[in-house]
Amino acid sequence: MKINVEVDCTPEEARRAMGLPDFTPVHERYVAMLSESIEKGASPELMDALMRHWAPMGEAGMSFWRKMFETASRSG
DSSP: OOOOOOOOOOHHHHHHHHTOOOOHHHHHHHHHHHHHHHHHHOOHHHHHHHHHHHOTTTHHHHHHHHHHHHHHHHHO
């Protein structure tokens, strides 16, 4: 026997129903800090550090992002 249950709710309602914490203020602060850094002119060291945190595949991921940004900076 197979039973399907469909729940129609917003992400906020789902988060509350599952008892997960609300990280909205943390997320907003992080985005604001990132935006400030980019508006001030991000240094290559800052961008390298950000990419290291974001790269899911270690050095292979870093190489991908580095090549992508180099290509974009040459064409723009």
